[in-house]
Amino acid sequence: MKYKDYYAALGVPRDADAEAIKKAYRKLARQLHPDVSKEPDAEVRFKEVAEAYATLKDPDKRAAYDALGSRRGGEEFRPPPQWQHDFGGEGFADLDLADLLDALARGRSGRARSHAVPLRGRDYETAVRLSLEDAHRGTTVHLDVAHEDGTRTLAVTVPAGVTDGQRLRLRGRGGPGHHGGAAGDIYLHITLEPHPVFRTDGHDLLFDLALAPWEATLGAEVEVRTLDGPVVLTVPAGTQAGRKLRLRGRGLANGHGGRGDLYAIVRIDVPASLTARERELFEALRGESRFDPRATLAKEAAHGH
Numbered sequence: 001m002k003y004k005d006y007y008a009a010l011g012v013p014r015d016a017d018a019e020a021i022k023k024a025y026r027k028l029a030r031q032l033h034p035d036v037s038k039e040p041d042a043e044v045r046f047k048e049v050a051e052a053y054a055t056l057k058d059p060d061k062r063a064a065y066d067a068l069g070s071r072r073g074g075e076e077f078r079p080p081p082q083w084q085h086d087f088g089g090e091g092f093a094d095l096d097l098a099d100l101l102d103a104l105a106r107g108r109s110g111r112a113r114s115h116a117v118p119l120r121g122r123d124y125e126t127a128v129r130l131s132l133e134d135a136h137r138g139t140t141v142h143l144d145v146a147h148e149d150g151t152r153t154l155a156v157t158v159p160a161g162v163t164d165g166q167r168l169r170l171r172g173r174g175g176p177g178h179h180g181g182a183a184g185d186i187y188l189h190i191t192l193e194p195h196p197v198f199r200t201d202g203h204d205l206l207f208d209l210a211l212a213p214w215e216a217t218l219g220a221e222v223e224v225r226t227l228d229g230p231v232v233l234t235v236p237a238g239t240q241a242g243r244k245l246r247l248r249g250r251g252l253a254n255g256h257g258g259r260g261d262l263y264a265i266v267r268i269d270v271p272a273s274l275t276a277r278e279r280e281l282f283e284a285l286r287g288e289s290r291f292d293p294r295a296t297l298a299k300e301a302a303h304g305h
Helices: 006-010 018-032 042-056 059-066 081-086 097-107 132-137 213-218 276-288 293-304
Strands: 124-130 139-147 150-158 167-170 186-192 199-201 204-211 220-224 231-235 244-247 262-268
Touching: 006 018, 006 042, 018 042, 042 059, 042 097, 042 124, 059 097, 124 132, 124 139, 132 139, 132 186, 150 186, 204 213, 204 220, 213 220, 213 262, 231 244
Parallel strands: 124 186, 204 262
Antiparallel strands: 139 150, 167 186, 199 204, 220 231, 244 262
C-alpha cells in the first residue's frame, strides 16, 4: 500500500485545525477546478485535494491517518498489525489508503473479528460543465471514472435546477465495496458555461435591455428572449436607466417545481447618427422641453443631505 501525504496535498501543517483545513481545501478546489485551471494536471490534483479533505475533515479518519506517522508521499508501507487483526486477518494489498481509512472510521472497534468487515467503496470527485439550458431542463452526461479495475464510462442524469458551484452527490455510483460493503458515491462539481445573453444569480436570470430614449420616456411593449422563447415585456413610461424589470417565474428551474425570476436591466441608448428629419425633431424637443437632468441630480443630492 502506498502512503499519501494529505497534509502536503492541502499545503497545511500536520497540526492545522479544522477551519484552516477547510479554507485550504476551498481555495485549492477553486484554483484547480478543471474548467478554471490551465495546468495539465489540474484534474488529477483536484481529485487528490478532494480525497485529502475527505480524510482530514473527519476526526476519526484523521486520527487513524495520523497514527501512521509522517512518511514520504508514494512510499510503500504496511499498515499496523492491529489494523489487520481488527479486520479479520484480511490483507490490504488490493485496497487504497482512502478506502482503508474510511472503513476504519466507520467500523473499527479494536476487537478481533471472526470475519472480514465490509469496506465501503471509495468516493470520487469530478467536475461537470453545463450550458444554462441543460442546467434548466436537466441532462445526461457521460463521465469517465477511474476504478481499481480500470476506467468506466457512466451515463449520469443531472436533474433540472442545479446551480453554478453546486456539489451534486450520486449515491452508490463510486468505487465498489469490499467484503460485501456498499459502493461509494460520486460527487459532481457543477460549473455553468457563460451565456451570451443571461447572467445567473442563484435561480434568477439577469440580462441587459437596451431601450431608445423615447421607449424609456413614453413606455413600450418590447419582445425579449427567455429560456422558453420570446415574450413581450411592458416597459412603463418614465423608466430610468439601471431599473430592473421583473418577469416572474421566467428564470431557472429550482429543482422543486418552481422557478426563479428573469430581470431585465435597463440601458438607454442614443442614436449614433441622425437623419435630417430626426435632427429637426430633436431640436424641436430641446426647444420645447423643460426637463433638465442636471437640475434633477442637484435636487436629489440636496435631499440626500
